[in-house]
Amino acid sequence: MTVGALFGQAAWDYDRTRRKLVPGFDRFYGAVLESIPFREEREIRVLDLGAGTGLLSAVVAGKFPRAQVTLVDLSVEMLRVARRRFSGEQSRFEFRTMDYARKPLPRTEGGYDLVVSALSVHHLTHGDKRELFEKVHDSLAGGGYFVNADQISGETPEEEDLYVEWWLRRVREAGVSEEDLAAALSRMRADRNATLGAQLLWLGEVGFEGIGCRYRDHRFAVYNGRKGYGNLENRKDDDG
Numbered sequence: 062m063t064v065g066a067l068f069g070q071a072a073w074d075y076d077r078t079r080r081k082l083v084p085g086f087d088r089f090y091g092a093v094l095e096s097i098p099f100r101e102e103r104e105i106r107v108l109d110l111g112a113g114t115g116l117l118s119a120v121v122a123g124k125f126p127r128a129q130v131t132l133v134d135l136s137v138e139m140l141r142v143a144r145r146r147f148s149g150e151q152s153r154f155e156f157r158t159m160d161y162a163r164k165p166l167p168r169t170e171g172g173y174d175l176v177v178s179a180l181s182v183h184h185l186t187h188g189d190k191r192e193l194f195e196k197v198h199d200s201l202a203g204g205g206y207f208v209n210a211d212q213i214s215g216e217t218p219e220e221e222d223l224y225v226e227w228w229l230r231r232v233r234e235a236g237v238s239e240e241d242l243a244a245a246l247s248r249m250r251a252d253r254n255a256t257l258g259a260q261l262l263w264l265g266e267v268g269f270e271g272i273g274c275r276y277r278d279h280r281f282a283v284y285n286g287r288k289g290y291g292n293l294e295n296r297k298d299d300d301g
């Protein structure tokens with residue numbers, strides 16, 4: 062089954078199990094906000110890759126009330142839930158059903174200030190991940206940020222085994238049902254996690270600067286990079 066179909070059939074019930082399936086949920090999504098240096102009142106243009114039902118977009122839009130957010134996802138069903146979530150504020154949100162690995166990323170005049178993603182890029186092959194990072198870099202304005210909150214693989218087989226054991230223990234402690242666990246494990250068959258080290262390296266190779274990792278706990282990491290200002294005259298007064 063394709064990734065789009067896997068999430069399409071899970072869409073209606075996706076949000077209910079998130080806190081149980083993502084150990085450290087608040088710190089994980091919170092670390093995305095901590096990685097964004099813009100002032101809260103700034104009007105930022107945001108692209109959310111693999112936005113799903115809009116969980117991460119909601120977190121970002123909540124902190125930045127003047128943000129304009131474009132949500133991209135393969136799955137019509139996931140985006141349908143996102144549209145419902147944001148139905149009260151339609152002018153701030155735009156929805157694009159597309160495969161961000163195969164198609165050019167949406168464009169906005171002058172480039173995005175922020176590209177974010179959560180728990181999505183790990184579905185791509187490693188080659189496609191690196192290529193995506195290049196497309197993200199191209200889509201950003203000078204001084205723009207990319208923040209990816211995602212799954213990572215262990216650096217060694219032993220570390221990978223530890224991540225598997227840790228995740229199963231944490232989700233069971235959180236009280237996940239066997240049925241929800243089985244559904245998650247089935248979706249996870251489509252995962253292609255890469256090590257954090259490899260992903261940070263690819264960011265550097267495609268031109269990101271100031272690369273950092275704000276959060277790391279076993280399987281989960283939040284890392285970021287910034288696009289430089291090609292020309293100092295284009296620099297905006299942006300940082301908080």
Ligand SMILES: C[S@@+](CC[C@H](N)C(=O)[O-])C[C@H]1O[C@@H](n2cnc3c(N)ncnc32)[C@H](O)[C@@H]1O
Nearest residue numbers: 068111112113116134135160161162179180181
């Ligand atoms: C685990 S969900 C995460 C959703 C949301 N970002 C969150 O944090 O809850 C992964 C999402 O990525 C989407 N996705 C995976 N690969 C994609 C691709 N190549 N293009 C667009 N969306 C993709 C899936 O359809 C799914 O909705």
